[in-house]
Amino acid sequence: MRYADLSDYVRVNPISKIKNIGWLESGFEYEFGAVSDLALRNLREIGRASYPRLYTFNRMRGYHYCSICAVEKFSGEADRPKGNGEILVPDKTNLGSYFAAPALIVHYVENHAYCPPDEFVRSVECIDLACEFDAEIAFDALRLTHEQMVKLYKSFADQYREIDQPEYSKYRRWLEAHRLL
Numbered sequence: 001m002r003y004a005d006l007s008d009y010v011r012v013n014p015i016s017k018i019k020n021i022g023w024l025e026s027g028f029e030y031e032f033g034a035v036s037d038l039a040l041r042n043l044r045e046i047g048r049a050s051y052p053r054l055y056t057f058n059r060m061r062g063y064h065y066c067s068i069c070a071v072e073k074f075s076g077e078a079d080r081p082k083g084n085g086e087i088l089v090p091d092k093t094n095l096g097s098y099f100a101a102p103a104l105i106v107h108y109v110e111n112h113a114y115c116p117p118d119e120f121v122r123s124v125e126c127i128d129l130a131c132e133f134d135a136e137i138a139f140d141a142l143r144l145t146h147e148q149m150v151k152l153y154k155s156f157a158d159q160y161r162e163i164d165q166p167e168y169s170k171y172r173r174w175l176e177a178h179r180l181l
């Protein structure tokens, strides 16, 4: 998978409020440079953070392997640098807009001197990990119509009815907040 930095996010349907960042692929040029310690630390943190500070989404799509690292360096798939899903970063200058990057972006910055565009780096530096964030709900709100989202969340709320954990009951709470339950 290779998407140019700052291109519109298109997987199924185009989502102009999300810009692609950091989809590096061997054979394609990319920007080199240093990234601030703060940005790198926040990138690492948001990759690991979990609900209710959830910056990762599309995890069910599975692993994405680094194609820039020489495959011969590793003894098998298990050793190869890989990331699961994507991270969603709120754009600090355009409220309601986001950047989406592969989870592997931390590896690209640390091991391949990749320097993402300034607007992305500044937005990552501004992330406050004390605040709650839900990348899955933010992403659904952009990719689905309101009616589709209601239908999907009603089915999730039903499916996860018996699971008493906030990351599962969040669909019911979203419906309640929208006065749909």
Ligand SMILES: [Zn+2]
Binding pocket: 066, 067, 068, 069, 081, 107, 111, 112
């Ligand atoms: Zn690599």
